[in-house]
Amino acid sequence: MHCPCSPDSLYENCCKPLHNGAVASSPEQLMRSRFSAFALNLAGYLAQTWHSSTRPEVELSDNPAWVQLQIIEAVQQGNKGMVHFRAFYKTDNELGMMEEKSNFVREQGQWFYVQGEVLA
Numbered sequence: 001m002h003c004p005c006s007p008d009s010l011y012e013n014c015c016k017p018l019h020n021g022a023v024a025s026s027p028e029q030l031m032r033s034r035f036s037a038f039a040l041n042l043a044g045y046l047a048q049t050w051h052s053s054t055r056p057e058v059e060l061s062d063n064p065a066w067v068q069l070q071i072i073e074a075v076q077q078g079n080k081g082m083v084h085f086r087a088f089y090k091t092d093n094e095l096g097m098m099e100e101k102s103n104f105v106r107e108q109g110q111w112f113y114v115q116g117e118v119l120a
């Protein structure tokens with residue numbers, strides 16, 4: 001199966017290793033794996049990669065069908081990172097889009113999602 005984060009990659013070579021415990025090497029890779037986790041309803045992985053200071057109770061009962069991820073910009077400076085992306089989803093027969101600049105931090109070699117600025 002193709003990876004939810006990219007039609008050009010196979011899930012088993014892309015986000016699956018991260019979902020199985022491999023460490024993300026960059027904020028973009030973590031962002032991609034989290035998008036795929038939303039697409040595949042992997043609440044445990046989302047909780048695990050959410051920084052403890054901002055982590056909510058991860059609840060995916062209203063989760064739409066996430067269909068496409070577009071990375072606009074990904075920046076890493078030391079142990080901080082930012083990924084600007086658009087994520088497309090489907091509800092009933094409508095296509096929706098959210099655009100966000102997400103902030104990431106690396107602690108003890110692991111990247112975590114901290115928070116995002118929603119742009120659209």
Ligand SMILES: [Zn+2]
Nearest residue numbers: 003005014015
């Ligand atoms: Zn992927």
